[in-house]
Amino acid sequence: KQEVTQIPAALSVPEGENLVLNCSFTDSAIYNLQWFRQDPGKGLTSLLLIQSSQREQTSGRLNASLDKSSGRSTLYIAASQPGDSATYLCAIPKAAGNKLTFGGGTRVLVKP
Amino acid sequence: GAGVSQSPSNKVTEKGKDVELRCDPISGHTALYWYRQSLGQGLEFLIYFQGNSAPDKSGLPSDRFSAERTGGSVSTLTIQRTQQEDSAVYLCASSSWTSGGADTQYFGPGTRLTVL
Numbered sequence: 001k002q003e004v005t006q007i008p009a010a011l012s013v014p015e016g017e018n019l020v021l022n023c024s025f026t027d028s029a030i031y032n033l034q035w036f037r038q039d040p041g042k043g044l045t046s047l048l049l050i051q052s053s054q055r056e057q058t059s060g061r062l063n064a065s066l067d068k069s070s071g072r073s074t075l076y077i078a079a080s081q082p083g084d085s086a087t088y089l090c091a092i093p094k095a096a097g098n099k100l101t102f103g104g105g106t107r108v109l110v111k112p
Numbered sequence: 113g114a115g116v117s118q119s120p121s122n123k124v125t126e127k128g129k130d131v132e133l134r135c136d137p138i139s140g141h142t143a144l145y146w147y148r149q150s151l152g153q154g155l156e157f158l159i160y161f162q163g164n165s166a167p168d169k170s171g172l173p174s175d176r177f178s179a180e181r182t183g184g185s186v187s188t189l190t191i192q193r194t195q196q197e198d199s200a201v202y203l204c205a206s207s208s209w210t211s212g213g214a215d216t217q218y219f220g221p222g223t224r225l226t227v228l
Binding site: 032034036041042043044045046049089091093098099100101102103104105 | 116160168171215219221224
């Protein structure tokens with residue numbers, strides 16, 4: 001059974017600092033890995049999806065890496081802004097288009 | 113285009129009553145998922161529909177929970193005889209089905225259910 005862990009559960013950084021968010025998983029036989037953002041009282045917004053065959057994926061200030069052998073993914077957010085304050089979740093589907101197993105999330109606060 | 117929509121956004125009910133939650137997926141998406149997000153449990157999978165295949169109900173917590181998807185589009189999640197532990201945010205997501213490409217799940221805003 002896949003288990004997904006995100007540590008730390010909460011993170012506070014000053015504006016401008018780079019953010020590093022960690023996601024670890026127990027079963028390396030993954031189809032892809034997805035990073036989401038959730039604002040308080042809102043649904044989830046997809047940020048990045050890394051296919052199993054990829055090592056990293058980039059979108060603007062966001063960069064996500066994937067190391068299946070060690071069961072880890074890292075989401076980097078460059079030059080953080082107060083608007084980046086949210087909870088970030090990683091999730092892994094069992095197979096193509098399948099149900100997601102989520103980590104517990106990392107709650108990020110970027111202080112102006 | 114329009115995203116995933118859910119209704120109602122908030123629902124307060126009394127213990128023992130039945131509730132229905134609705135999800136309208138993105139047009140053309142053949143896969144539809146229900147998840148539940150509660151304080152103590154994080155985000156949990158409930159049920160998954162893909163095209164005309166039998167749904168994957170492996171995440172439903174009890175037989176009080178059921179869901180249907182009519183015409184391959186709109187889905188309704190029904191909770192019978194609600195209990196206080198059913199209080200949570202119920203999230204719906206949809207995705208397009210591909211054989212080898214990306215299949216990001218797009219989430220709706222959720223329905224916050226409170227059982228008094």
